Amino acid sequence: MKNFFRKYYTDLFLGTRLFIAIGVCVTLFLFSFFIPILGDLPYFVFAVLMALVIVDLLLLYRTERGVFLRREIPERLSNGDDNELKIYLENFYSFPVSIGIIDEIPFQFQKRDLWFTTNLASREQKSISYLLRPTKRGEYDFGLTRLYVQSPLKLLSRRFNVAGDKIVPVYPSFLKMRQYELMAVSNRLTDIGIKKMRRVGHSMEFDQVKNYVPGDDYRTINWKATARKGDLMVNSYTDEKAQHVYCVIDKSRAMKMPFEGLSLLDYAINASLILSSVALIKEDKAGLITIAEKTGSIVPADRRPMQLNKIMDVLYKEKTRYLEADMEALYISIRATLKQRSLVVFFTNFESMSALERQLPFLKRIAKFHLLLVVFFENTTLKSLSEKPAENVEGIYIKTIAEKFAFEKKLMVKELAKHGILSMLTPPQNLTVNVVNRYLAIKARQQI
Numbered sequence: 251m252k253n254f255f256r257k258y259y260t261d262l263f264l265g266t267r268l269f270i271a272i273g274v275c276v277t278l279f280l281f282s283f284f285i286p287i288l289g290d291l292p293y294f295v296f297a298v299l300m301a302l303v304i305v306d307l308l309l310l311y312r313t314e315r316g317v318f319l320r321r322e323i324p325e326r327l328s329n330g331d332d333n334e335l336k337i338y339l340e341n342f343y344s345f346p347v348s349i350g351i352i353d354e355i356p357f358q359f360q361k362r363d364l365w366f367t368t369n370l371a372s373r374e375q376k377s378i379s380y381l382l383r384p385t386k387r388g389e390y391d392f393g394l395t396r397l398y399v400q401s402p403l404k405l406l407s408r409r410f411n412v413a414g415d416k417i418v419p420v421y422p423s424f425l426k427m428r429q430y431e432l433m434a435v436s437n438r439l440t441d442i443g444i445k446k447m448r449r450v451g452h453s454m455e456f457d458q459v460k461n462y463v464p465g466d467d468y469r470t471i472n473w474k475a476t477a478r479k480g481d482l483m484v485n486s487y488t489d490e491k492a493q494h495v496y497c498v499i500d501k502s503r504a505m506k507m508p509f510e511g512l513s514l515l516d517y518a519i520n521a522s523l524i525l526s527s528v529a530l531i532k533e534d535k536a537g538l539i540t541i542a543e544k545t546g547s548i549v550p551a552d553r554r555p556m557q558l559n560k561i562m563d564v565l566y567k568e569k570t571r572y573l574e575a576d577m578e579a580l581y582i583s584i585r586a587t588l589k590q591r592s593l594v595v596f597f598t599n600f601e602s603m604s605a606l607e608r609q610l611p612f613l614k615r616i617a618k619f620h621l622l623l624v625v626f627f628e629n630t631t632l633k634s635l636s637e638k639p640a641e642n643v644e645g646i647y648i649k650t651i652a653e654k655f656a657f658e659k660k661l662m663v664k665e666l667a668k669h670g671i672l673s674m675l676t677p678p679q680n681l682t683v684n685v686v687n688r689y690l691a692i693k694a695r696q697q698i
Contacts, residue, residue, distance in 0.1 A: 261409040262307075263398065268405040271299050302403060309345065309401040310408040316343050317370070321353065321395050321414045328425040330512050330520055332381040337395065339378070341370035348400040350407075351378070354393030358386060384420045385511035387519075387566055392416045422565045423520035426682065427527045458486045493698045494537060494551040494592035495529040495689070497522035498584075501542040501568060502575040504599040507627075509678040514627055518597035519565045521625075521682045525595065526561050528686055532693065538564060539587065541580045542571035548587055577612035584616055593698050594620045595685065599627050601655075606662050614669050621698050623672040625685060630677050632656055 278292035310316065322336040341347055351366040359382060366378050384390065397410040459475050462482035475483035499505075499522060505515040526536035530553055537551030538561050547564045549557075575598070584594065594616060600606045616622050635652035638645075659675055666673040672692075676684045692698065 261411070263407040263409065265400060265404050265407055267403075268299075268303065271405070275299060303405055306401050306403040306405045309343075309403070310399065310406060313343060316408070317341055317347065317349065317397060317399055317410060319351075319395060319397050319410065319412045321392070321412070323392060323416060323418055325418070326424075327382070327384050327390065327418055327420045328423050329384055329387050329420050329516060330423050331425040332383050333425070334379055334381055337366070337378040337380075338375070339368070339370060340375045341372055343401075344372050345402060346371045347402075348404065350398040350400075352396040352398075353380075354395065355382065356390035356392060358384065358388075358390055383511075385516070387420050387422065387516070387568075390418050390420055392418060419566065421562055422516075422523045424523070424562065426520065427524045459483050460486050492553070493534045493693075494588065494590060495525070495534050496537040496539060496551060496584075496588065496592055496594050497525060498539045498541065498580065498594055498596045499568070500575050500596070500598035501540055501546060501571050502598075503570070503572045504575070504601070504605070505597075506570045506572075507599070509627075509630070512678075513570060514599055514678060515568070515570050517627075517678045517681050518625075519568060521685050522595075522597065523558075523562060523565060524682050525685050525689060527558055528689065530558060534693075536561065537587075537592075539580070539583060540564075540568055541575050541577075541583070543573035543576050545576075545579045545583045548583060550587060551592065575609070577609050581612045581615055584620070588620060591698065592620050593623065593689070593692060595623045595625060595689070597625050600659075600662055601629075603658055603661060603665070606665060610665070610669070613666070613671055617669070617671045621672070621692070623674065623688060623692070624666055625674045625676065625681070626659075626662070627681075628659060628675050628677045629655065 275292060275296045278288065278295055282288040282292050318338075318340040320338045322338060324333060324335075327333045337351060337353065339349065347370055349368050349370060351368075353364050353366075355361060355364055364380070366380070368376060368378065370376060392414060395412040395414045397412060398407045399410065400407050459472050460483065462471070462484045466484045470484045470486075472483045472485050499515070499518050501515060505513065505518065507514050509517070522538065526538070529536045533553065535551035535553045536557060538547065538549040540546035540548075546568070549560055549564055588594070596613075596616075598609075600609075613622060613624065632652045632655050635648055636656050638649065640646040640649045663673050663675055672688075674684060674688055
């Protein structure tokens, strides 16, 4: 018995029912001093309670491995997405049990109330699913899973500590990337907000003669084939392929601003990964450049099967820097890396016209050699303040300042357009859809 308690006392806990029963016993003992008729009833109740405790103890500990638990975690988590995790349970006891589970998830989630309860019949199996949404890339350390088991008496609880220590990396949003890939392959991108772009003309690379379907250009009708077959036939032309698409990500302090748990850098990284994936599906070549106070990582454009993994591995490690971006270094890197005219999508952020003016000379130089699309972010907080009616003098001041900043953002778009630079002002939550739409529009118009 001494060895038993030395081994198991730290995993034995008193249940709520036992505390209630002890309270009843104490009350009976107190009343027995004033009500002699109770006699030996308190002793009898206490003896029954102790017998039930011993029975409960034997029920819980007679089996070395009463309940089996396995936590199922993906090999990597997707940043900014809901990732599904599962806890698999199996009851080896010969009686039904009540179970409480504490899962020690990484501290980055800042959740200390992850508690699950369930009931299992004898030999029953069950799976519990829950979702976690990481908001930072990096390594996440999962700890133990603690399992509290009660027999039908529910006087005691036995704890099982399941060693589930595991370090899981959090990568850029690959779950959304897969969703976009499937939509692009099945031509269902419109289901997630991607617009179907009408092609302006077509490339001269003939592909095949096919049956007409609604939406095909009437100008491509092949009248000879139509006469031979008796059905309306059209000529099909392939898109221009092997165009270079580079995502350039600004890692400077301008991208540190948070929005719904993610930084602007994380939004840009997720959008870059998805845009690269869609470009590869469209048989273009995808590349990547990162920039801060100096040039960061460079992945030359390619369309080999492993290209997306290369881009993902680079984006996984990127972090925000606290200095301003060196645009001269970016221009030198682009001139050295990009050997042909390419689409350069530059993810950055401007909070004032003066910030844009500092970078504008280098943007103009890049736009001379490549099709440059500057993507920067709309401040949704300022926009909501500018649209909110003012209720007092302070509200008028706040509304005026918010409108000034919102108007300045629109001026930046006009300033870039004046110099022949494409631009896009977008809320962070719509970044991916808007960028993919713009890429498809550029490709449809054959602007590269």
